[in-house]
Amino acid sequence: MAKIEVRNLSKIFGRRPKPALEMLKEKKSKDEILKETGLTVGVNRATFDVNEAEVFVIMGLSGSGKSTLVRLLNRLIDPTEGQIQIDGDDLAKMNDEQLREVRRKKMSMVFQKFGLFPFRTILQNVEYGLEVQAISKEERHQKAMEALKLVGLEGYEEQYPDQLSGGMQQRVGLARALANDPTVLLMDEAFSALDPLIRKDMQDELLDLQAKMQKTIIFITHDLDEALRIGDRIMIMKDGAVVQIGTPEDILMHPADDYVSRFVEDVD
Numbered sequence: 001m002a003k004i005e006v007r008n009l010s011k012i013f014g015r016r017p018k019p020a021l022e023m024l025k026e027k028k029s030k031d032e033i034l035k036e037t038g039l040t041v042g043v044n045r046a047t048f049d050v051n052e053a054e055v056f057v058i059m060g061l062s063g064s065g066k067s068t069l070v071r072l073l074n075r076l077i078d079p080t081e082g083q084i085q086i087d088g089d090d091l092a093k094m095n096d097e098q099l100r101e102v103r104r105k106k107m108s109m110v111f112q113k114f115g116l117f118p119f120r121t122i123l124q125n126v127e128y129g130l131e132v133q134a135i136s137k138e139e140r141h142q143k144a145m146e147a148l149k150l151v152g153l154e155g156y157e158e159q160y161p162d163q164l165s166g167g168m169q170q171r172v173g174l175a176r177a178l179a180n181d182p183t184v185l186l187m188d189e190a191f192s193a194l195d196p197l198i199r200k201d202m203q204d205e206l207l208d209l210q211a212k213m214q215k216t217i218i219f220i221t222h223d224l225d226e227a228l229r230i231g232d233r234i235m236i237m238k239d240g241a242v243v244q245i246g247t248p249e250d251i252l253m254h255p256a257d258d259y260v261s262r263f264v265e266d267v268d
């Protein structure tokens with residue numbers, strides 16, 4: 001059984017989405033659907049599995065549906081149609097309490113804009129991720145310290161975010177996500193705002209960490225270089241739809257269509 005199983009998942013933005021769903025089945029394009037119905041296709045009948053402990057990269061141009069897809073995965077938004085199973089449990093059938101449990105224990109999210117509180121210390125920022133849990137202050141402190149150590153930020157606990165570089169701030173974001181020891185880590189363009197060199201360092205660090213942690217990581221990027229460096233498998237999206245899923249070698253050697261080829265040509 002795969003860790004996450006997604007079947008025929010669609011998200012249409014706008015009221016009364018039924019006609020748009022029908023048009024998707026007729027293979028009409030996102031543009032046509034927008035023109036005819038005024039509805040926006042976020043995700044178009046996506047089907048894929050994510051395996052335990054793999055780095056699964058979702059790649060595509062801006063607007064291709066990557067962020068919508070991760071928001072569906074942790075149910076920040078509801079699908080218009082389709083299924084998502086995590087560890088065999090159907091997300092759609094869960095009540096609010098079970099969903100909170102999934103978000104708290106199974107999935108953590110790392111954002112591009114770090115999402116740190118400027119007036120809280122690094123330690124407080126990391127502890128924040130644990131505040132919703134019913135654990136003691138001491139345990140919270142200990143878990144936060146462990147997470148900071150994991151990302152190499154020991155000694156920075158009492159500093160404030162703006163005293164740290166972009167790369168270090170993103171490590172704080174990562175520590176916060178890791179503090180509650182999730183099994184799935186969702187990273188939406190987490191490194192996209194970093195300078196190229198720092199970005200490469202962070203990619204290496206994530207891979208080093210992953211060798212120890214063995215999380216299931218869903219990593220979103222619009223950059224094929226980054227996807228190839230860190231992905232065990234890469235899923236390429238266009239206009240909300242899945243275009244290709246494969247290993248880095250598959251993607252490089254056998255691009256599924258012109259859209260993928262164009263990414264491959266840009267790789268340096």
Ligand code: ADP
Pocket residue numbers: 013014040041042060061062063064065066067068069
């Ligand atoms: P990506 O993350 O790949 O850049 P998004 O998932 O953000 O793409 O967007 C996919 C499509 O869905 C885009 O056409 C975008 O304009 C649209 N979209 C995303 N969120 C909303 C929303 N809340 N309301 C309406 N349209 C949205």
Ligand code: MG
Pocket residue numbers: 066067068189
């Ligand atoms: Mg996005």
